[in-house]
Amino acid sequence: MTVRNIDALLKPRSIAIIGASRRAGSVGAVLARNLFNGGFDGPIMPVNPKHEAIEGVLCYRDISELPVTPDLAVVCTPPKTVPDIVRQLAERGTRGVVVITAGFGEGNDEEGMALRQATLDAARPHLTRIIGPNCLGILVPGMGLNASFAHLAPPKGRIAFVTQSGAIVTSVLDWAERRNIGFSHMISLGDMADVDFGDTIDYLANDPNTRAILLYVEAITDARKFMSAARAAARMKPVIVVKAGRHAASAQAAASHTGALAGSDAVYDAAFRRAGMLRVDTLGELFAAVETLASTEPPAGDRLAILTNGGGIGVLATDALIGHGGQLAELPPETIDSLNEVLPPTWSHGNPVDIIGDAPGKRYADSLSILADTQDADAILVLNCPTAVADSMDAAEAVIAEQGRQRSGRGHRPTLLTCWVGEHTAQNARRRFAEAGIPSYTTPEGAVRAFMHMVDYRRNQEQLLETPPSVPELFTPDYETANQLVEKAAAEGREILSEPEAKQLLAAYGVEVVPTEVATDADRAAEAADRLGYPAAIKILSKDITHKSDVGGVVLDLEDADAVRHAAEGMQRRVSETYPDAELQGFSVQPMVKRAGAWELIAGFTEDEQFGPVVLFGQGGTAVEVIKDQSLALPPLNLKLAGDMISRTRIYRQLQGYRDRRPADMEAIELTLTRIAQIAADLSRVKELDINPLLASADGVVALDARIRIGENGQGTRRLAIRPYPRGLEKTVTADDGQHYLLRPILPEDEPALHRAFAHLTPEQIRLRFFAPMKQLSHMAAARFTQIDYNREMALIITDPDKVPGEAELYGAVHIHADPDGEKAEYSIIVRNDLTRQGLGRLLMEHVIDYARHRGIGEIDGDVLRENQPMLALCRQLGFEEHVDPEERDVIRVTLPLATDTGGG
Known part of the structure; x- marks a missing residue:
């Protein structure tokens, strides 16, 4: 569930207060006073067996006595009573409950956690939604709803403020009162047992009374839902966020440089940026930013x-x-x-x-x-x-x-x-x-911060809609080899792939690696070096030693076999002295890679507890954790996102070249990052990947050293915060004339092809499809069609099977957009004029219906002009029902109920 029944919480027609009180200073008394004096135009029904009346209104002994079923109930009774109260309300038909009470597992208390689960179990069979527990409540000034124990009531405005912390609500109310700032909503989510940030962002994004959404975030519960909601909302209105805990230490010990560098706050930063949100540091900056964006x-x-x-x-x-x-x-x-x-x-x-x-x-x-x-x-x-x-x-x-x-x-x-x-x-x-x-500010520093907030906001918005360049060539990873390497190590109980195995896996994904052989002893190391060529480099192979340089386990520029043999023997001696219990499997031997003017970089990914895999890029070398020049991004990546990621590092300016040093091959670095991101998406067993150094020069890139840590098989693509390109939907289809095409999901790189396809449409086709004449498709409209959230949308296209996206032509497309609950999805379809009557429309519709059924969508619907008889005939063939609105007889609503199977990731 996401927005289902949220309207009962934020637009109720009737309210009950369970635990309302007359005892001065109690939460129940403050709640009752605020609700009765807020101006709410609807019945407010206090429930408490100890009182005859509260605020001059008749009090009911229990829920069964209520004269009408409340849309919203506010509960402030002791924790042990809450599950049964929620059960009674849900069974009666109440669709929204705000649980003010604390004591539901804060600090992982077992009894409280059990009460929390019992409360959810009571609500879910009836689709009753819960805000809280342990929250301050909700305020909707525009309808006089003050279901909170806040000390002030804000005026009506067009800013929505959503927070986990109730104390932050009262602080913001104090701050805003002095400035006469109004709100459309103030929502304290508390422990987010049910309704969370994703739910509220989805609701507020479509609320016409909300101009901007402000968030105070301590933690995210469902990263994919949050990212989908935030990306959709940020395209419609400013979403500005303060994240608490900026300097909290990473909670996970890492086996790689990548894992050590990717702290949790930096991951949140990457997530907010990818969603098109603006992050600020303080509450003052939060409101200054929204005032600025609203006025200019x-x-x-x-x-x-x-x-x-x-x-x-x-x-x-x-x-x-x-x-x-x-x-x-x-x-x-x-x-x-x-x-x-x-x-x-x-x-x-x-x-x-x-x-x-x-x-x-x-x-x-x-x-x-x-x-x-x-x-x-x-x-x-x-x-x-x-x-x-x-x-x-x-x-x-x-x-x-x-x-x-x-x-x-x-x-x-x-x-x-x-x-x-x-x-x-x-x-x-x-x-x-x-x-x-x-816009006006009290200090020069504050004015400059506001200016840079606007700059960052525009950059994030542009990134949401920017068309990435086409990849230089079609490429399909060697999935079989990569999977075999990972499963073999897992079967042997190993957590770390050997360096040669890690390089094999990278090569399977098209990442250039230096040739490497494994030698079990010093003599065999010398023989391997003879085959590979000099100068040579050797490194120890040991699953017990995380960083080879700690024991002098890397020796470079060895000129002959004797030098290799001597270096290997010295490594054996140092390992036995420094780590006597470590097992030494042998040595990896490789030729030295000499590239004039090359830079040492680091690239890889680690797995974040909230957001899943996170890609890292920056300046590499042995001092990487001291330099700390890196940027993070959530996969999947395209060339544009990879380029943005690189540009956020200090080394980026060096990579442009200077004096007699030629610029690095930026496209090669970008391609490497996209392929690393693809590994993160494809191989759920891979938890950390570390290429350090990734040598970059004008002649390309090469991975000199690599480290990969594996773990339990994850939840496939479900562990990613952003659903990646669903490659499994690709298939070859045949038109009625026998021509073969590739049917696949759309990609952001397809925007140029979409514009070319639009040019092939007749004015009549455009009118029937868009219900209005259009001379050309705007970049924004095309970007929104091609840059989709595969978690909520799907656009399948028919295209050339042997050309890269962007260069391949687009012959037809079907698009469905599901509501946040996945109950219904609206479809639209178009086929190029010169390819009609070849059965492409039927192929597209059949495949998108199968996709929707698999994803668990309950119904597909769409609007068709009555004169569009070919489309109506196709809908009848596919089993759609037709509905006519008496007030819009020219438009026919077509609907197709679906019998769904289990949804995919």
Whole structure:
């Protein structure tokens, strides 16, 4: 379940308070007071056998006496009573329950955990949804619902705030009251026994009264549901999150550099970024970010121009900008010349544009007008500090007037932010900026942080819709070899694959590796080196030693057989002295790989407790854990996502090349990361993979050393937070004319092919499919069709079997989009005009129906224009039922109930 019956919690028509009280200071009394005084327009029924009336309203002795079945019940009775209360409510038909009470397994208390499970068992047969336990409650100011024991009631607004912590709700209420900030919803989820972040995000994403969603997150329970909900919501409205526990240590001991580096907070960071959400550090930044995003468009880039009447605050803003990864805009000579004409000779002649402390309003307006005309700044931050020789309010009014003139114009206009420093005069200025819809901040650092939040938000949004480049060639991994290697090690009770086995597995997935042989003793090591060539490198093979360099277990640049033999004997001696109980299986021998100007990188993945496999990339070498230059991403990856991942590291700029050092082959690095991500998706036994170093140069990449840890067979793709490309749906199909095609799920790389296919449609086909004339398909529409969440959507296409995505043509496509509960899915279908009457539409529909049945979707439906007789005829052949709305007789609703089998991952 996800949004099922959430409306009973957040839009109830009637409410019961189980445990309502008149005892001063009790939770039951505060709940009753808040509910009765919130303005809710519906019956509120207190239940408590000890009272005749509460807040002047008749009190009922038990649930059976209630005159009507409540949509929502708020429970604040002792923990042991809650399971039976929920059972009674559920059996009566109550669809939503808020459990305020604590004592349901906090700290893993066994008795509390049993009560928690009993409560869920009582609710689930009747699909009754539960918020809590151990929560502060819920507030929906727009309908006068205050089912909480909060001390304040916020005004109606368009911001939804969802949190695990009840204490955070009261803190935010205090913070917001002083600023007159209103809310559409305030939801305290507590222990999230049932309703969690994914459920509430799904609901709020489609709520027309919610403009932005703010989250305070301590932990995620269902990562895939959360990611699907967040990715969908972030395409519709800002989703901004504060994550508590940023500096918590990783709870899992790791057997690889990758596992050691991928701390849990960095994984959350990667998840939020992939979902298109904006992460901020504090509650103050949370609300500042939403106010900024609500009042202005995010800037197109990270170049900031600073206009100030004080050099000191301009420097503070510049320091903050550089520290947060932004860029100081470089003003072109013509802009400098224009500023020279309106500013005194003593101005700064650069960015920051210091217009001197005596600057009147006109000087501000003239300078702002010139800066706004430049194409070299994405945003302008206007600063003002109070002086005795200039009027700060005059400057504020001049900026407001100039911004009004700019808004009425056309073309490129940088985003405008303001910061009037101080209290007395600055307060009035900030009030005027708020009235004019111009973001304003109290400190230069706060203004810069807000600017960078907008930059990050735009980047995340663009990443959601950016079309990745096509892969250079078709590639199919050698699954059989990879599986045999993993299963052989598992059968032998080994947790770590040998280095040669790890390299074999990488090679099976197309990752270039250095040739490696295994030798059981020093003499055989010398013989192997003779075959492979010199100079050679040898390394110890021992399942008992995690890092070979700890015992001098790696020796490089050996020039002949004697040197190899001597190095091997020395390794044996050091291992026996340092780790006498360690078993030495032998040595791996390989030729030295010499690539001029190469960089040592690290790439791999580990498995996170919440989000499953997480891919890591960064600067490699023996000091990798000291350098800590890495970025993380959730699989699956394409070339664009891999490139973004690389760009977030410090070594990225070096990889671009400098002086006489040629740039690294970035496509080869990106391909390697996508294939590592594919291993993570395909092989559930592989828990950690570590390539260190991955040698990268202008000539490509090669894995010099690799380490793979395996474990229990996981839940297939279910363990991934983002459902990967479902390769099992690929199949060859034959059209009525005998032509063979590939039927497969759509990929983001298919967007160019989708545009080409759209060009083959006739105006009549477009009207019948889209219910309106269209000359072309926008990038956003095409991106939303190709960049789908396979967990909730599926688009099957018919395409060329022998070309890579993007270059292959798209001849037909069918798309279904399921509701978050998976009860129903709406379909749409299109076939190129030049390929109609070849049975492609029937093939697409038959396969998508089979897919929906397997996924457990209960019904497929769609709207068809009455005049689209070929589509209606196909629906009749497939068993669809037809329904006509008397008010829309031109549109026929077709539905197909499905007998479902067990769903897949």
